[in-house]
Amino acid sequence: MKIALDGPAGAGKSTLAKALAKRCGYTYINTGALYRAFTLKTLNEALDIDDEDVLRKALDEVRMEIEGDNVYLDGNNVKDQIYTPFIDQNISKIASNPTIRQYMSALQKKMADETENVIMEGRDIATVVMPEADIKFFITATVEERARRRMKQNEEKNIFHTYEDTLKDILYRDERDTKRKFAPLMMTKDSIVIDNTGKTLEETIEEMIWIMQKKK
Numbered sequence: 270m271k272i273a274l275d276g277p278a279g280a281g282k283s284t285l286a287k288a289l290a291k292r293c294g295y296t297y298i299n300t301g302a303l304y305r306a307f308t309l310k311t312l313n314e315a316l317d318i319d320d321e322d323v324l325r326k327a328l329d330e331v332r333m334e335i336e337g338d339n340v341y342l343d344g345n346n347v348k349d350q351i352y353t354p355f356i357d358q359n360i361s362k363i364a365s366n367p368t369i370r371q372y373m374s375a376l377q378k379k380m381a382d383e384t385e386n387v388i389m390e391g392r393d394i395a396t397v398v399m400p401e402a403d404i405k406f407f408i409t410a411t412v413e414e415r416a417r418r419r420m421k422q423n424e425e426k427n428i429f430h431t432y433e434d435t436l437k438d439i440l441y442r443d444e445r446d447t448k449r450k451f452a453p454l455m456m457t458k459d460s461i462v463i464d465n466t467g468k469t470l471e472e473t474i475e476e477m478i479w480i481m482q483k484k485k
């Protein structure tokens with residue numbers, strides 16, 4: 270079974286996707302990690318992505334792999350370097366570039382095709398990467414709850430930002446994710462909306478498993 274999991278930043282997609290994959294024995298693929306890894310590359314190498322030749326060369330040469338939580342960029346595990354406010358602040362430019370999106374969706378489609386039972390998380394999984402998915406979950410929560418969760422996640426990594434700054438960052442990314450010209454974040458007609466505001470992880474997982482069982 271192929272499961273698409275889309276939704277805005279901080280909605281709890283990764284936590285849910287990981288827990289679901291573990292419970293059901295599915296492969297978990299986090300496509301945001303690929304956008305993050307490529308953002309890291311452009312920053313580390315000071316690449317000018319507005320220069321189409323520079324960008325094409327970087328995309329031709331880059332190697333990106335995902336294995337559970339581990340993300341490999343040109344052979345190095347970068348999972349501890351890609352979840353930082355600095356990457357958050359620079360990623361929208363990467364994610365709104367049509368050449369990069371085209372490359373990413375082709376790579377992600379290939380990953381999905383090669384995996385029998387997959388839970389793929391992102392923003393355009395149901396609309397672009399796996400429109401044929403058996404279930405399309407759209408995970409959401411209020412913006413205030415998402416900001417609180419993101420703040421807690423950052424604090425666990427010793428990154429301390431105020432609630433106001435975190436909220437501003439989430440609102441900024443919502444705006445960029447939903448309004449961008451290419452593959453904006455949106456629901457499909459057959460998306461199943463899971464609003465997990467005020468719900469525990471276990472409650473939401475149960476709800477999703479129930480939907481999956483009905484589909485089998």
Ligand code: DC
Nearest residue numbers: 300301302304360364391392393442
């Ligand atoms: O899920 P995340 O917060 O790690 O994603 C990081 C950014 O990558 C997010 O701001 C939007 C972008 N993204 C995207 O445009 N398409 C995807 N399929 C996954 C992520």
